[in-house]
Amino acid sequence: MQDSDPPVVETRVPGAAFGGAPTIRDVARIANVSIGTASKALNAGGRLSQETREKVLRVAREIGYRPNDLAQSLHRAKSRTIGIISNDSFGRFTFPIVEALENRLAEEGIAVFMCNATDDPARERQHLDQLLGKRIDGLVVTARRADKRPPIGPLAHGLPVVYVFSQADDPAALSLLPDDVGGAVLAVGHLSALGRKRIAHITGPEHFEAVRLRRQGYRSALSRAGLAEVDGFYRPGVWSEAWGREVAAELFARREKPDAIFCGNDQIARGAADALREMGVAVPGDVAIVGFDNWDVMALATRPPLTSIDMNLKALGREAGDSLLEMIAGRKLSGVERRPCSLVVRASSVGGGGG
Amino acid sequence: MQDSDPPVVETRVPGAAFGGAPTIRDVARIANVSIGTASKALNAGGRLSQETREKVLRVAREIGYRPNDLAQSLHRAKSRTIGIISNDSFGRFTFPIVEALENRLAEEGIAVFMCNATDDPARERQHLDQLLGKRIDGLVVTARRADKRPPIGPLAHGLPVVYVFSQADDPAALSLLPDDVGGAVLAVGHLSALGRKRIAHITGPEHFEAVRLRRQGYRSALSRAGLAEVDGFYRPGVWSEAWGREVAAELFARREKPDAIFCGNDQIARGAADALREMGVAVPGDVAIVGFDNWDVMALATRPPLTSIDMNLKALGREAGDSLLEMIAGRKLSGVERRPCSLVVRASSVGGGGG
Numbered sequence: 001m002q003d004s005d006p007p008v009v010e011t012r013v014p015g016a017a018f019g020g021a022p023t024i025r026d027v028a029r030i031a032n033v034s035i036g037t038a039s040k041a042l043n044a045g046g047r048l049s050q051e052t053r054e055k056v057l058r059v060a061r062e063i064g065y066r067p068n069d070l071a072q073s074l075h076r077a078k079s080r081t082i083g084i085i086s087n088d089s090f091g092r093f094t095f096p097i098v099e100a101l102e103n104r105l106a107e108e109g110i111a112v113f114m115c116n117a118t119d120d121p122a123r124e125r126q127h128l129d130q131l132l133g134k135r136i137d138g139l140v141v142t143a144r145r146a147d148k149r150p151p152i153g154p155l156a157h158g159l160p161v162v163y164v165f166s167q168a169d170d171p172a173a174l175s176l177l178p179d180d181v182g183g184a185v186l187a188v189g190h191l192s193a194l195g196r197k198r199i200a201h202i203t204g205p206e207h208f209e210a211v212r213l214r215r216q217g218y219r220s221a222l223s224r225a226g227l228a229e230v231d232g233f234y235r236p237g238v239w240s241e242a243w244g245r246e247v248a249a250e251l252f253a254r255r256e257k258p259d260a261i262f263c264g265n266d267q268i269a270r271g272a273a274d275a276l277r278e279m280g281v282a283v284p285g286d287v288a289i290v291g292f293d294n295w296d297v298m299a300l301a302t303r304p305p306l307t308s309i310d311m312n313l314k315a316l317g318r319e320a321g322d323s324l325l326e327m328i329a330g331r332k333l334s335g336v337e338r339r340p341c342s343l344v345v346r347a348s349s350v351g352g353g354g355g
Numbered sequence: 356m357q358d359s360d361p362p363v364v365e366t367r368v369p370g371a372a373f374g375g376a377p378t379i380r381d382v383a384r385i386a387n388v389s390i391g392t393a394s395k396a397l398n399a400g401g402r403l404s405q406e407t408r409e410k411v412l413r414v415a416r417e418i419g420y421r422p423n424d425l426a427q428s429l430h431r432a433k434s435r436t437i438g439i440i441s442n443d444s445f446g447r448f449t450f451p452i453v454e455a456l457e458n459r460l461a462e463e464g465i466a467v468f469m470c471n472a473t474d475d476p477a478r479e480r481q482h483l484d485q486l487l488g489k490r491i492d493g494l495v496v497t498a499r500r501a502d503k504r505p506p507i508g509p510l511a512h513g514l515p516v517v518y519v520f521s522q523a524d525d526p527a528a529l530s531l532l533p534d535d536v537g538g539a540v541l542a543v544g545h546l547s548a549l550g551r552k553r554i555a556h557i558t559g560p561e562h563f564e565a566v567r568l569r570r571q572g573y574r575s576a577l578s579r580a581g582l583a584e585v586d587g588f589y590r591p592g593v594w595s596e597a598w599g600r601e602v603a604a605e606l607f608a609r610r611e612k613p614d615a616i617f618c619g620n621d622q623i624a625r626g627a628a629d630a631l632r633e634m635g636v637a638v639p640g641d642v643a644i645v646g647f648d649n650w651d652v653m654a655l656a657t658r659p660p661l662t663s664i665d666m667n668l669k670a671l672g673r674e675a676g677d678s679l680l681e682m683i684a685g686r687k688l689s690g691v692e693r694r695p696c697s698l699v700v701r702a703s704s705v706g707g708g709g710g
Contacts, residue, residue: 081468081489091454095446099471106470111485113436114469115461116454130466134436241656267656278633297652301596301622 022065023326031059034339036318039104082324083113083131085124085152087143087166092295094142097165097317101140104321110137119143128152132159138324142166147209160327164320165313167209167336174333176320178311180210183341184217185224187262187290187309190343192225194350196260196288200233202247202272203264211236214264214292233258244271252279259287260349266291266298266308273302273348288349294342304347311341377420378681386414389694391673394459437679438468438486440479440507442498442521447650449497452520452672456495459676465492474498483507487514493679497521502564515682519675520668522564522691529688531675533666535565538696539572540579542617542645542664545698547580549705551615551643555588557602557627558619566591569619569647588613599626607634614642615704621646621653621663628657628703643704649697659702666696 028038033056040048041056042065059065082105086094102112113131117124131139138160141152151170152161161168163175191199201218204211215234222229232254237243244263248271251258263269269291276283283289283304291299294310316339327333383393388411395403396411397420414420437460441449457467468486472479486494493515496507506525507516516523518530546554556573559566570589577584587609592598599618603626606613618624624646631638638644638659646654649665671694682688 084469091446091450095450098469099446099473102469102471106482106485109485111468111470111489113466114439114453114457115466116457118454127461130461130464134466267652271656274629297622301626 022063023331024065024322025326026063027056027060027065030063031056034315034319035322036315039318039322079135079137080109081111081113081134081136082138082140082328083115083127083134083136084140084142085115085117085127085131087117087119087124087141087149093144093165093313096313097142097320100314100317101164101321104318105325108325110325137328138162140164140320140324141168142320147207160324162320162324162327162333164316172334174323174327175336176316176323177336177338178313178316179338179340180213181217181220182338183292183309183311184214184262185221186341186343187292188218188221189225190307190345190349191260191262191288191290192221192227194260194288197227198230198233198256198258199227199260199262200230200235200247200251200258201262201264202235202237202244202268204236204239204268206236211264218262230256230258236264239265239267241267241271241274244268244273245275246271248272248275249279252276252281257287261287261289263289263291266293266295266302266306269306269308269348270298270302273304273306277303284347284349284351290343290349294344299344299346302348304351307346307349308344309341310344312339315339377418378684378686379420379677380681381418382411382415382420385418386411389670389674390677391670394673394677434490434492435465436468436489436491437465437493437495437683438470438482438489438491439495439497440470440472440482440486442472442474442479442504448499448520448668451668452497452675455669455672456519456676459673460680463680465680492683493517495519495675495679496523497675502562515679517675517679517682517688519671527689529678529682530691531671531678532691532693533668533671534693534695535568536572536575537693538647538664538666539569539617540576541696541698542647543573543576544580545662545700545704546615546617546643546645547576547582549615549643552582553585553588553611553613554582554615554617555585555590555602555606555613556617556619557590557592557599557623559591559594559623561591566619573617585611585613591619594620594622596622596626596629599623599628600630601626603627603630604634607631607636612642616642616644618644618646621648621650621657621661624661624663624703625653625657628659628661632658639702639704639706645698645704649699654699654701657703659706662701662704663699664696665699667694670694 024038025035028035031038033052037052038056041053042060084098105112115127117127141161141163143166148167148169151168151173163173165177167175167177188199203214206212219229235247261272263272269289273283273289276287281287291306291308294308299306299308323333379393380390383390386393388407392407393411396408397415439453460467470482472482496518498521503522503524506523506528518528522530522532543554558569561567574584590602616627618627624644628638628644631642636642646661646663649663654661654663678688
């Protein structure tokens with residue numbers, strides 16, 4: 001047997017190359033699916049195509065992934081609890097992340113302590129002390145912030161920490177974020193594929209990193225489509241409907257009007273759609289609109305309903321759970337990982353009637 | 356000394372009458388403030404008037420309340436953890452409750468496990484088993500539900516449980532809810548005080564208890580103001596802007612039009628305001644509008660901004676924390692407690708311009 005097993009050794013190489021037993025992350029990477037999809041396939045849960053499920057299981061066999069590796073390594077999880085520190089008092093963005101994370105960890109019998117620090121460093125430190133006193137096995141930090149945050153302090157040294165929808169100013173940290181550039185490219189690519197040539201971008205304040213990244217995606221997609229950025233068509237401002245209304249009205253008072261608007265969030269998009277309707281401009285006939293966030297409350301109530309970019313926050317939360325489990329099991333993970341957004345097409349870009 | 360202390364005994368009588376040492380609940384009741392306000396005054400936190408703070412401290416002295424009573428009784432809190440089971444996957448209503456509850460318990464050094472059951476009884480049971488395995492000291496159940504829920508099962512026997520924004524079908528349970536009847540009375544009372552005579556009510560589906568209670572408040576306030584309920588002016592339906600738009604358009608096609616609309620939520624109110632603006636009906640000139648929820652995203656973006664009823668969810672969450680602490684300390688609490696809503700006046704009912 002030993003003389004004839006080079007192929008088996010061969011298939012184990014990827015695992016060895018990762019500095020340990022292959023993990024679900026390796027399975028996902030090699031099968032070219034998300035960790036969430038790999039997890040669903042391996043746990044026989046969720047809705048997946050037969051083909052995808054078989055591909056994942058085949059890769060798992062080939063690289064010698066054993067589903068029990070994680071469970072076995074989780075003996076390191078002494079308290080079987082982790083903490084989440086959230087700084088998003090609004091909750092709209094963090095709630096789906098926290099919910100998916102909690103669901104993922106519950107599958108491994110790990111419970112989640114929830115703490116709201118609402119951007120108060122003293123309060124965050126107090127929460128952290130309390131969590132460390134409870135001997136948590138890991139920590140997730142989430143937030144809706146304009147920019148990078150300082151990393152969790154020295155008290156947490158050695159504790160696995162995942163930042164999700166939040167980015168630590170520390171190269172050794174693992175931060176999971178939506179791909180804002182890619183999301184903007186999807187939006188603008190969709191509009192240019194529909195034949196739109198004069199695409200404006202109304203967005204939030206530039207001190208948000210997301211605003212700068214989405215602008216980058218907007219420019220890159222315009223350039224890929226061979227389109228020029230019209231002077232005055234990029235309009236940073238505030239995250240509100242009123243801003244969307246104001247700029248839309250202004251742009252349509254110009255001689256050279258846009259034929260499409262990519263908005264930095266769904267509130268701005270809704271404001272723009274309202275202003276255009278009231279000016280008698282047909283959406284999407286005269287102007288196609290794409291929002292960002294795919295916030296159903298806004299997107300579905302807009303007339304016509306908004307095409308929007310979905311940040312897949314539940315998938316992000318689930319992956320944060322997977323990553324934290326791996327770190328608890330002893331792997332070192334770091335870096336800034338950006339996960340793809342999705343385009344959700346509704347009547348504001350390709351509707352028959354609308355407006 | 357012993358011969359001369361009747362006054363001291365006197366001031367302790369109220370405490371004795373409660374079957375134990377006076378608690379913060381007693382202080383609040385006697386000082387005629389909320390438990391949250393009493394807690395702030397006693398903990399020297401939060402924004403309070405000097406007068407209120409002094410009144411609370413005086414009552415506390417008079418009835419012999421000792422702030423340490425709770426802390427001392429909390430030796431019963433063995434694990435210094437409690438669980439929250441939420442069934443609200445949307446999060447808009449439960450998030451402020453959970454946040455305030457978590458803040459309150461953190462003051463006592465008690466950490467909160469968060470579990471989402473998303474209305475799946477099997478999942479709820481699994482969470483409960485897990486929480487009991489962690490020897491939680493108490494449990495809070497919260498949800499956005501149409502109606503009463505079955506109480507937490509026999510496994511939780513003896514465990515302090517508080518239902519908040521949720522009502523257990525069990526007379527021995529403590530349920531904390533917003534006063535929906537009172538909220539509707541506030542709304543309709545405001546409109547009738549403004550001289551409105553023909554007040555319509557567009558609302559959500561009648562299988563929601565909140566819809567039935569708000570209707571009751573609507574009728575009772577009409578009757579108090581000596582106003583008739585016009586046939587066809589009460590319109591239950593769905594919780595959406597589209598429903599608000601549809602009914603507003605219909606009501607204004609009638610011969611006898613309303614001069615005010617009380618809406619069951621802010622989405623309906625926003626839809627109504629949009630439809631009226633597009634029909635050229637002035638808000639609040641021709642029709643005043645009041646919403647419910649005071650959901651800033653909706654209320655502030657509506658043109659004109661919405662007057663609305665606030666359910667004071669943070670206060671409800673904080674009180675749930677106070678009540679759970681008392682139960683952990685050994686008090687028995689039960690019953691359905693309804694807490695007052697507030698009226699937040701904006702331009703949709705008393706604006707100068709608007710429309």
